[in-house]
Amino acid sequence: ELHHIEKSYAPKRWLSRGETLRAVDGVSLSVRKGETLGIVGESGCGKSTIGQIASLMLRPTGGSVVFKGEELVPGRRSPRDSRRSRIQYVFQDPYSSLNPRFTIGRLLEEPLAIRKKGTRRERRREVLRMLSRIGLDPAYADRYPHELSGGQRQRVGIARALMPSPELLVLDEPVSALDVSVQAQILNLLKDLQAERSLTYLFISHDLNVVHYMSDRVAVMYLGRIVELAEVGELYDGPLHPYTRALVDAIPDEPGTTPREAEIIEGELPDPRQLAGGCAFRARCPFAHERCGRQPLLEEVKPGHYVACHLLEPDRD
Ligand code: SF4
Ligand code: MG
DSSP states (O other), X not given: OEEEEEEOOSOGGGSOTTOOOOSEEEEEEOOOTTOEEEXXXXXXXXXXXXXXXHTTSSOOSEEEEEETTEEEOTTTSOTTOHHHHTEEEEOSOHHHHSOTTSOHHHHHHHHHHHTTOSOHHHHHHHHHHHHHHTTOOGGGGGSOGGGSOHHHHHXXXXXXXXXXXXXXXXXXXXXXTSOHHHHHHHHHHHHHXXXXXXXXXXXXXXXXHHHXXXXXXXXXXXXXXXXXXXXXXXXXXXXXXXXXXXXXXXXXXXXXXXXXXXXXXXXXXXXXXXXXXXXXXXTTOTTOOXXXXXXXOOEEEETTEEEOOGGGOOOOO
């Protein structure tokens, strides 16, 4: 569970008094055991920041991360801490996260060795078993990351995240760097692994087709906030927030083709500093109205369907 997460990147002294510049601005969400919660949004919307905070790699400026009823403090505990190892992060580009001087075998053994799990021989056996599970010949244990294709490296990235037997995987654009033909293989591998190991996924992507394929529920982010959250079918069939509607309308029929971000919605992303207090989407919203100068709250408009937009606010007397 993420409770009221905030993250500011710019040092306060760069901003004049009263200005706020936040990558993430009051995000609360919970991922249910065994589900895949998708987070979708344009680059810069804060979705990766959320993923890094959820996997305890980054400390939020405000708010808390709770895992199975226990508050976890990002960055505080050692990586050996068993609580931390229950949440693992898979990078978009595994190449940047894999030490190029280590063999695949050593890269996979390391998460176990750090935690002093088993003897060397037992760990080696684990590694070979994992390699064949993720669809790589065990002979790859003696190869180096540069000898692998992008898809093979992502298999290794996933395997490495699975070595400490996590319960939750945060997958940050796990297939965005891959060819379309390879994407489906990796997504199906992720689905199979989830079913076999009762894994829970927080799945982050800018690609609405990929998110649709993977997710049970989807959160849509815009400039650091969640603007809509619903069960996947409901969100794609009946999006309610003007931003989600524009995103869903722009989904290409041809799978694997992604519209350029500029084509999704007219207008540039506004300067977040000018939006303090109001709806972040109002500079691009065709329905913007005077009241949109006030920040809309994320409210449940139908069971399980949350929207942050004044157009959809329940009537109040
Ligand atoms: Fe558009 Fe106003 Fe709704 Fe924001 S709150 S999405 S500006 S109608
Ligand atoms: Mg990102």
